[in-house]
Amino acid sequence: MMSAVLVSMVESTGAYKAASRLAIAxxxxxxxxxxxxxxxxxxxxxxxxxxxxxxxxxxxxxxxxLGLTRVGSRRVVQISAGFMMFFSIFGKFGAVFASIPFPIFAALYCVLFGLVGSVGLSFLQFTNMNCMRNLIITGLSLFLGISIPQFFNQYWNPSHRGLAHTNAAWFNAFVNTVFSSPAMVGLTVAVILDNTIEVEKSKKDRGMPWWVKFRTFRGDNRNEEFYTLPFNLNRFFPPT
Known part of the structure; x- marks a missing residue:
């Protein structure tokens, strides 16, 4: 359970940053x-x-x-949530969406997931991609992020329940879940390499100066416009 939550946190963090970029925030x-x-x-x-x-x-x-429609309004999300609850209560309306052919969903997902992936790669523009160090880290994290989860998923079967099948069930679940997530593996490899391989010139090669002002809520005066909770709920969750 903890491993699934960890993987979900990593994937969600990347989605938060991609959503902010697509919403021009x-x-x-x-x-x-x-x-x-x-x-x-x-x-x-x-x-x-x-x-x-x-x-x-x-x-x-x-x-x-969000990137395709260019609509980042909270009101749209709230109305959409209302429709989702409505369709879940009345099954006849939900059946209309369930009848949509799977190839249409597959084609749509190819575009949507591809767009999010390209947004993630766009963050590399703040680093020096003429630096061989950054090229090695990027290439290796992308390759291992794709190949290692594929390797673990290849050995998934009912008897062994994954590549790791020791006597400790909790250990098996943790290893198989973590290493079956491309986002988790790619992030782990990138973070380890980025913090262990020596920087050739300065921190500018890593793009660190660009991120400094966005580390705190008060670092940019536009944060209050984008991330203040509606209905005055921000007073219950004050920024630290």
Whole structure:
């Protein structure tokens, strides 16, 4: 369970940053990320209490849809949530969407997931991509992020239940879940290499100066416009 939550946090953090970029907002500071992941944890707890099949996480396809439609209004999201609850109560309306052929969904997902992936790569513009160090880190994290999860998924079967099949069930679940997530593997490799390989010239090669002002909520005066909660709820969650 903890491994699934960890993987969900990593994937959600990337989706938060991609959504901010597609919505032409400032990168979310640490306070906003913590707030979002905290509410996501409450959602996962409610999922467990109600016995849902899947857990709560950021919908990557909705982030891609935000980029396609260029609509980042909270009001649109609130109205969409109302429609989702309505369709879940009245099954006849939900059946209309369930009747959409899977090839249409597949084609749409190719565009949406591809758009989110390209947004993630666009953050590399703040680094020096003429530096061989950055090229090695980027290439290796992308390659291992794709190949290692594929390797683990290839050995998944009912008898062994994954590549790791020791006597400790908790260890098997942790290893198989973590290393089956491309986002988790890619992030782990990139973070380790970025903090261990020596910088050739300066921190500018890593793009660190550009991110400094976005680390805190007060670092940019536009953060209050983008990340203040509606209905005056921000007074219950003051920025730190």
């Amino acid at each position: 400032t990168p979310p500071p640490a306070y906003v990320l913590s707030r979002g992941i905290g509410w996501q944890g409450i959602g996962v707890m409610l999922d467990g209490l109600f016995g849902t099949v899947t857990g709560s996480t950021v919908s990557v396809e909705n982030v891609g849809l």
